[in-house]
Amino acid sequence: MSNKHLIVLDLDGTLLTEDKKITQATKQVLHQAMREGHEVAIATGRPYRMSMQYYQELGLRSPIVNYNGALSHHPYDTSFEKHHITIPLEQAHHIIETCYSLDMPNILVEIEDHIYSSITGIENTDHTFFSLHAHEIHTGDLLQLIKDHPTSILVQFHDHHNWDEIQKTFINRHSHIVHHRKWNEPFQVVEVLRQGVDKAVGVERIARYYDIPKERIIAFGDEDNDMGMLQYVGKGVAMGNAIEALKSVADDITDHNDHDGVANYLKKHLKLQS
Numbered sequence: 724m725s726n727k728h729l730i731v732l733d734l735d736g737t738l739l740t741e742d743k744k745i746t747q748a749t750k751q752v753l754h755q756a757m758r759e760g761h762e763v764a765i766a767t768g769r770p771y772r773m774s775m776q777y778y779q780e781l782g783l784r785s786p787i788v789n790y791n792g793a794l795s796h797h798p799y800d801t802s803f804e805k806h807h808i809t810i811p812l813e814q815a816h817h818i819i820e821t822c823y824s825l826d827m828p829n830i831l832v833e834i835e836d837h838i839y840s841s842i843t844g845i846e847n848t849d850h851t852f853f854s855l856h857a858h859e860i861h862t863g864d865l866l867q868l869i870k871d872h873p874t875s876i877l878v879q880f881h882d883h884h885n886w887d888e889i890q891k892t893f894i895n896r897h898s899h900i901v902h903h904r905k906w907n908e909p910f911q912v913v914e915v916l917r918q919g920v921d922k923a924v925g926v927e928r929i930a931r932y933y934d935i936p937k938e939r940i941i942a943f944g945d946e947d948n949d950m951g952m953l954q955y956v957g958k959g960v961a962m963g964n965a966i967e968a969l970k971s972v973a974d975d976i977t978d979h980n981d982h983d984g985v986a987n988y989l990k991k992h993l994k995l996q997s
Contacts, residue, residue, distance in 0.1 A: 727760050728993065729935045731788075731926050731952065732985065734767040734774060736945035737962050740981050745780060752986035753781060755995045762933050764788070766922040768914070768948055770874075771796070772836045786932060788925030791948050793874050793916050794835065795925035803932055806925070807835070808917045809872035814900045818915055819865050821896055822878050825889055827913075829879040832869055837861070839868050876915040889913065904947065922948065923955035941992065943977070943985050944969060960988055 730753070732738040738745060753763050763781065766788035767774050778787060778798070786797040797803035810818070815832065819841075822830050832839040838860045861868050880889065886905065893903045899918070906912040922944075930940055938957035942949070945965040953959025953973050961973035962984045970976055978984035989995055 727762065727933070727935060727939065728756075729926075729930055729933060729940045730756060730761055730763045730989065731766050731922075731929070731940060731942040731956065732763065733922075733942075733944040733946070733949050733952075734765060734769060734777060736964060736980050737943050737949075738765070738777065738980075738985055745777060746983055746986070748983045749986040750781065752989050752995055756989060756993060757782075759993075759995065761993065762929075762935065764926075764929050766792070766926055766942070766952060770794075770833060770836060771798075786925075786929045788922055788929070790833075790874050791914075791916060791920060792922045792924045792951075793920045795928055797932075803928075806928060807874065808920050808924070809834075809874055810876065810901055810915070810917050812869065812872050814897065815869055815873045815876065816866055818876055818897055818901065819869075821892060825884070825892060827878050827880050827884065827889070830865060831877045831879075832865060832873045833875045833877070834869075834871050834873050839865055841865050874916075878913040878915070880911050880913060882911075907946070921951035923951040926952055926955060941989070943988070945980065958992070 764785040768791045771789045786803050788795045793808045796805040830841040840862045901915050902918050903915045940956035941958045942952050942956040943960045945962040959973045960975045961970045963979035977988040
C-alpha cells in the first residue's frame with residue numbers, strides 16, 4: 724500500500740470517552756482503516772496492564788507505547804525489541820527522600836507491572852486505581868524495597884501542599900536526570916519519569932518497524948504529555964477537549980472525545996467509510 728499511514732492514539736481524553744469507553748462508531752472506523760492497510764497503535768501514559776483491554780478490544784497486533792514513552796514493546800512480535808527507559812536506582816532513592824522531606828509520604832514506584840507502595844492502606848488513596856492488574860504489589864519502606872531501576876514514580880499530594888515549592892524542589896534537585904508533571908483532576912499526583920522520555924520516542928520506533936515515513940503518521944492527543952508526539956509526526960491532531968497549549972501546536976483540531984473526534988477526522992482525512 725503506497726499511502727499506508729500509521730495512526731497513533733492516546734487513550735484517556737482521546738480514544739476513550741469520559742466514561743472510558745471506545746464508541747462503536749470509532750471502533751468501526753479504526754477497523755476500516757486497518758482493513759484498508761493502515762496501521763493503528765496506542766501511545767498512552769498508562770502501563771500496559773491498564774491499556775491491554777483496549778488494545779485487545781480493537782484487535783490490534785501492533786507495538787504499543789506505555790508510560791508516556793518509557794516503555795515500548797510488541798505483545799506478539801519479539802523481533803520488535805522492547806525499549807525500557809528507566810530512572811537510575813540511586814536517583815530513585817534520592818527522589819523518594821525528597822518526597823519524604825516535602826511531607827509527601829504516599830509514593831508508588833512502578834517497575835513495569837510490579838508495584839511498590841510506601842503505605843499498606845492503598846485502598847484509601849489514588850494508588851488503588853494505579854495498582855490494578857499488577858503482577859505483584861509490595862508495601863513497606865521503599866528505600867529498602869526498591870532494588871531495580873524504576874519505570875516511573877507516582878507521588879500523591881494534597882490541598883495543603885504548596886505546588887510551587889514541590890516544583891521548585893524537584894527542578895533544583897532532580898531535573899538533570901528526570902522530569903515531572905502534575906496530573907489533572909481528579910488525581911492529585913506528580914508523575915516522575917527519566918529525562919528525555921516522550922511518546923515520540925516510541926512512535927518513531929513503531930514507524931521504523933512498519934517503514935512508514937514521518938509525514939504519513941497521524942497522532943491524536945489531548946494533554947501536555949502528547950505535545951512531543953504531536954509535534955514529531957506529520958499530522959498532529961488535538962481533540963476538541965484538548966488543552967489550549969496542545970491545540971496551539973497541533974496541525975489540526977478535531978471534535979471532542981465524547982463526539983467521535985478520532986473517527987470523524989479519519990473518515991475525512993483518509994476517506995474512510997464506516
